[in-house]
Amino acid sequence: xxxxxxxxxxxxxxxxxxxxxxxxxxxxxxxxxxxxxxxxxxxxxxxxxxxxxxxxxxxxxxxxxxxxxxxxxxxxxxxxxxxxxxxxxxxxxxxxxxxxxxxxxxxxxxxxxxxxxxxxxxxxxxxxxxxxxxxxxxxxxxxxxxxxxxxxxxxxxxxxxxxxxxxxxxxxxxxxxxxxxxxxxxxxxxxxxxxxxxxxxxxxxxxxxxxxxxxxxxxxxxxxxxxxxxxxxxxxxxxxxxxxxxxxxxxxxxxxxxxxxxxxxxxxxxxxxxxxxxxxxxxxxxxxxxxxxxxxxxxxxxxxxxxxxxxxxxxxxxxxxxxxxxxxxxxxxxxxxxxxxxxxxxxxxxxxxxxxxxxxxxxxxxxxxxxxxxxxxxxxxxxxxxxxxx
Amino acid sequence: xxxxxxxxxxxxxxxxxxxxxxxxxxxxxxxxxxxxxxxxxxxxxxxxxxxxxxxxxxxxxxxxxxxxxxxxxxxxxxxxxxxxxxxxxxxxxxxxxxxxxxxxxxxxxxxxxxxxxxxxxxxxxxxxxxxxxxxxxxxxxxxxxxxxxxxxxxxxxxxxxxxxxxxxxxxxxxxxxxxxxxxxxxxxxxxxxxxxxxxxxxxxxxxxxxxxxxxxxxxxxxxxxxxxxxxxxxxxxxxxxxxxxxxxxxxxxxxxxxxxxxxxxxxxxxxxxxxxxxxxxxxxxxxxxxxxxxxxxxxxxxxxxxxxxxxxxxxxxxxxxxxxxxxxxxxxxxxxxxxxxxxxxxxxxxxxxxxxxxxxxxxxxxxxxxxxxxxxxxxxxxxxxxxxxx
Numbered sequence: 001x002x003x004x005x006x007x008x009x010x011x012x013x014x015x016x017x018x019x020x021x022x023x024x025x026x027x028x029x030x031x032x033x034x035x036x037x038x039x040x041x042x043x044x045x046x047x048x049x050x051x052x053x054x055x056x057x058x059x060x061x062x063x064x065x066x067x068x069x070x071x072x073x074x075x076x077x078x079x080x081x082x083x084x085x086x087x088x089x090x091x092x093x094x095x096x097x098x099x100x101x102x103x104x105x106x107x108x109x110x111x112x113x114x115x116x117x118x119x120x121x122x123x124x125x126x127x128x129x130x131x132x133x134x135x136x137x138x139x140x141x142x143x144x145x146x147x148x149x150x151x152x153x154x155x156x157x158x159x160x161x162x163x164x165x166x167x168x169x170x171x172x173x174x175x176x177x178x179x180x181x182x183x184x185x186x187x188x189x190x191x192x193x194x195x196x197x198x199x200x201x202x203x204x205x206x207x208x209x210x211x212x213x214x215x216x217x218x219x220x221x222x223x224x225x226x227x228x229x230x231x232x233x234x235x236x237x238x239x240x241x242x243x244x245x246x247x248x249x250x251x252x253x254x255x256x257x258x259x260x261x262x263x264x265x266x267x268x269x270x271x272x273x274x275x276x277x278x279x280x281x282x283x284x285x286x287x288x289x290x291x292x293x294x295x296x297x298x299x300x301x302x303x304x305x306x307x308x309x310x311x312x313x314x315x316x317x318x319x320x321x322x323x324x325x326x327x328x329x330x331x332x333x334x335x336x337x338x339x340x341x342x343x344x345x346x347x348x349x350x351x352x353x354x355x356x357x358x359x360x361x362x363x364x365x366x367x368x369x370x371x372x373x374x375x376x377x378x379x380x381x382x383x384x385x386x387x388x389x390x
Numbered sequence: 391x392x393x394x395x396x397x398x399x400x401x402x403x404x405x406x407x408x409x410x411x412x413x414x415x416x417x418x419x420x421x422x423x424x425x426x427x428x429x430x431x432x433x434x435x436x437x438x439x440x441x442x443x444x445x446x447x448x449x450x451x452x453x454x455x456x457x458x459x460x461x462x463x464x465x466x467x468x469x470x471x472x473x474x475x476x477x478x479x480x481x482x483x484x485x486x487x488x489x490x491x492x493x494x495x496x497x498x499x500x501x502x503x504x505x506x507x508x509x510x511x512x513x514x515x516x517x518x519x520x521x522x523x524x525x526x527x528x529x530x531x532x533x534x535x536x537x538x539x540x541x542x543x544x545x546x547x548x549x550x551x552x553x554x555x556x557x558x559x560x561x562x563x564x565x566x567x568x569x570x571x572x573x574x575x576x577x578x579x580x581x582x583x584x585x586x587x588x589x590x591x592x593x594x595x596x597x598x599x600x601x602x603x604x605x606x607x608x609x610x611x612x613x614x615x616x617x618x619x620x621x622x623x624x625x626x627x628x629x630x631x632x633x634x635x636x637x638x639x640x641x642x643x644x645x646x647x648x649x650x651x652x653x654x655x656x657x658x659x660x661x662x663x664x665x666x667x668x669x670x671x672x673x674x675x676x677x678x679x680x681x682x683x684x685x686x687x688x689x690x691x692x693x694x695x696x697x698x699x700x701x702x703x704x705x706x707x708x709x710x711x712x713x714x715x716x717x718x719x720x721x722x723x724x725x726x727x728x729x730x731x732x733x734x735x736x737x738x739x740x741x742x743x744x745x746x747x748x749x750x751x752x753x754x755x756x757x758x759x760x761x762x763x764x765x766x767x768x769x770x771x772x773x774x775x776x777x778x779x780x
Binding site: 010013014019041044052061064065067068069070071072073074075076077078157158161162164165167168169170171172176265268283284285286287288289290292293294295296297383384385386387388389 | 409462464775777
């Protein structure tokens with residue numbers, strides 16, 4: 001019989017700090033569990049019995065983990081079938097797994113919840129804990145998600161950097177589209193506004209997935225920014241939909257020379273729309289996975305909270321707690337800080353938190369100061385201000 | 391009559407360090423010139439007589455300039471007509487301009503050369519100096535260009551960061567395209583290979599503008615990488631052309647529902663090609679202007695050299711030298727360092743330096759160790775290595 005084992009896994013789209021959570025978890029697990037195994041590529045590693053022994057991870061490796069983007073154990077996007085849940089449990093029994101910690105988003109918390117239920121139904125003793133992770137910040141039950149602060153910092157700073165660029169190039173380039181991730185929620189798109197100081201700073205037009213895209217209104221706003229500021233930065237979610245609910249990216253409706261539909265990205269679609277309708281040259285930046293991998297923009301606050309969340313999960317599992325996800329609870333007064341708490345997995349699983357009404361201003365065309373006050377501490381200290389001619 | 395005046399301007403696409411060159415220039419100009427004026431938006435500022443007095447720029451502003459991306463004075467992309475050259479000279483006479491320093495690329499050096507010639511023809515005493523600037527690194531006469539080291543560092547590090555991401559996500563996402571700037575030269579695309587340590591690291595496929603794109607060969611290379619490594623990062627220049635000389639980005643040939651041609655970016659075009667032909671999901675990252683504005687990835691070596699180049703131009707103008715561009719001359723032995731030199735403007739104007747044959751390996755499908763040894767010092771110290779499972 002193998003020793004009683006804690007198994008850990010990483011799931012879903014990586015963040016700059018998911019490995020910080022792993023480092024926190026392994027640090028907290030020291031001396032608490034007879035053995036620690038890592039799943040290769042999340043729950044797929046349980047299906048295929050691909051594991052790696054992490055019991056003796058060195059301090060040097062823990063330090064290296066904290067500066068490494070993506071998911072060091074490998075991640076996955078796999079929805080288990082009922083049969084596969086059984087196989088996962090068999091693998092766990094085979095390795096004498098008594099504790100399972102999964103770092104991921106709402107799909108992963110659903111996986112955790114179902115696995116915990118199945119173990120209970122089978123009379124197999126298993127403690128399960130989730131650690132929140134997503135740049136999209138769309139998990140319920142927590143003030144915010146580890147991963148969001150770093151990707152938000154990426155967009156908050158990059159938006160001001162490209163503002164300087166457009167200000168410099170405005171006699172040639174006048175419109176820039178920034179295409180942000182975030183699934184159905186506008187948290188990352190909204191983050192472009194965190195460091196905006198006045199009307200010259202980006203973003204000048206915000207397109208959030210919470211608000212239907214209306215072409216005429218959009219073009220009017222771009223024109224207004226061009227006449228007031230001389231240039232226009234549009235921050236758009238990659239998932240905006242028109243008033244009929246169709247993704248804007250698909251509404252181009254063209255076909256290539258082989259008859260295959262051409263899908264242009266949202267940013268490119270909007271840039272071409274502006275060129276056609278307003279006769280103004282527009283560019284689009286679509287950093288794609290760079291917004292979730294860039295360590296140079298990672299938030300120290302976020303990295304610290306991610307580490308603490310992993311550490312907390314190890315402590316709670318060691319104490320026999322189960323069926324919950326670690327949460328961040330913002331203190332109500334004093335300088336920004338968060339306590340750690342927990343929420344039942346079932347409350348997180350498959351739910352989605354979008355921008356609440358109090359964070360949306362100007363009829364959904366902007367974010368409010370309430371949002372900026374919420375988000376600013378998460379990105380850590382702002383860089384020193386840029387030089388700007390008086 | 392106004393005091394004798396040095397006028398300075400910034401031109402072309404910004405870089406993370408063009409303001410460092412301005413800071414160096416203003417530092418070197420102190421006590422050397424009765425007055426220093428800055429042109430708003432480069433040579434367009436001379437046409438429209440839009441200037442700003444920089445004579446008393448404070449130390450705090452010089453420090454702020456060095457951390458600010460883009461071009462603080464404003465930049466432009468304007469090709470002067472013969473009449474406009476006359477008007478620029480009239481503006482210079484009006485302000486008693488006796489020294490002109492322009493930071494830019496090869497088009498800007500052409501502007502400098504013509505203006506110097508016109509002043510000479512008119513018997514107007516004017517000293518002209520150029521300071522090299524371009525992320526594209528395509529200027530002749532200098533070992534490399536200020537601006538390149540920073541954008542190269544962006545790509546060198548980002549390529550390894552996305553490798554970690556793709557390694558983690560390979561059971562779901564297996565191909566990523568990185569779309570790099572660089573006009574007709576592959577310097578930035580090649581920079582993705584600077585920190586590659588073994589065959590698992592990106593880039594696995596390089597598409598350089600110096601080498602015609604051949605679809606069948608490209609797909610074979612992607613397939614080989616997928617079977618050897620499990621995933622594939624393609625680094626492509628945004629300007630690759632097929633064997634008929636057509637831009638790959640335009641060869642899709644579709645039209646939208648209004649009958650307008652749809653132009654998809656190269657990365658998107660290649661991603662869709664891979665999806666169709668290999669049945670493998672592919673994504674494309676197109677950071678666009680972010681690769682030239684990102685201060686978080688700026689190279690300290692590059693920023694220092696940019697400052698020194700601006701400083702040198704001020705000194706040479708004060709000494710009465712004219713008609714040249716500052717150059718960087720790499721020392722032939724010892725640890726990496728550069729001396730400053732100069733080259734006649736006419737030799738730089740409108741010439742373009744592409745990757746030389748010694749930098750191209752594997753039939754143009756990769757770069758050589760000779761290139762990596764050339765480029766590695768320009769990005770400054772490499773970050774500490776990432777964690778990777780054994």
